[in-house]
Amino acid sequence: MASVTSCFSDLPDPRGTNARHELDEILFIALCAVLCGAEDCSDMALFGQSKEAFLRRFLSLPHGIPSHDTFSRVFRHLDPAAFHDHFLSFMSRFAEQVEGVVAVDGKTLRRSYDRAAAKSPLHLVSVWAADQRLVLGQRAVDEKSNEITAVPELLKLLSLSGVTVTADAMHCQRALSQQITEEGGHYALAVKDNQRALLDDVQFMMETASAGEPHVDSGHGRVESRQATVITDxxxxxxxxxxxxxxxxxxxxxxxxxxxxxxxxxxxxxxxDALSPDQLIEVTRQHWGIENHLHWVLDVTMQEDQNRSRRGHSAENLALLRRLALNVAKLEPSKGSMKGKRKQAGWNDDYLLALIRQFAQLR
Incomplete structure (x- = not known):
């Protein structure tokens, strides 16, 4: 387990040289706490106190468990770019081997706004491997429109050969399309009013085109059907x-x-790529996995939208910690929901140890 306790050892410590608690130990406790259901820094301190005997199996803890103020101070001042670099190093082998659909989408942390400081809520854009259900990267942007500049930088971190990148109409940009194809990837980009002339011509072509067979799903009192049309001429x-x-x-x-x-x-x-109608339906369904399997889990299971951390870099750093915890839990091969895995980690030290070993393998 030495690799586990050293995973964060080369991160710059924003507290200087007088700190009582080691930065890597603080971050390790925080990750374990989030895996077990912690939502904020107070929960992290409570988790540490409750699991001190377990944590001492891996950590030295010369001054005991850090207080919630210590956790809060670290996440406020920790350099989010350096923290993200570590996240990318953990996920690098998946980024290099990613296959299938890679979805790009943004999410606003609604309670991160600071009215007194006139600070807008934090908006994050994420890159999501739909087949593996893993977050491959995250970038904070000042406004939703600034996703346009953030996405090309995030995609540079991936091997796009054979991958299909999906994104909403905001990212229907010539430069992004050029980047994806030059790197050997494919794209399926929604087109709307931001490309008005192009959209008009596409809609004109669709007026006389033949659609494929509908795909019908039913349940929970509703019937949904999707029908695709593809034109290659x-x-x-x-x-x-x-x-x-x-x-x-x-x-x-x-x-x-x-x-x-x-x-x-x-x-x-x-x-x-000249997809068939059935293939287009499947690609677009996989794109919406970023809403159902990432954003929904973050909001409903991890209560991200209710988190009021907003000072310094705390909102961005804690958001990245949640995504790291989500990846670790997803990579653990047992069946079960994210909610169930987090509860089991909190109740069963052996299962938490299995999750920690998954994290060690990312290093």
């Missing part, structure tokens, strides 16, 4: 717009029927 469209790597355009029509109402919506896509 796009020579005139490409002549007019010269979009990097464009090979096809697609449309997904979604219909939802409830007991008393029915709704229908369409979404149009630029594709760098």
């Amino acid at each position: 796009i020579d005139w469209l490409q002549s007019a717009h010269q979009w990097p790597g464009l090979k096809a355009v697609g449309r997904i029509t979604r219909r939802r029927e409830l007991a008393e109402q029915a709704t229908e919506e369409t979404a149009d896509y630029l594709l760098s």
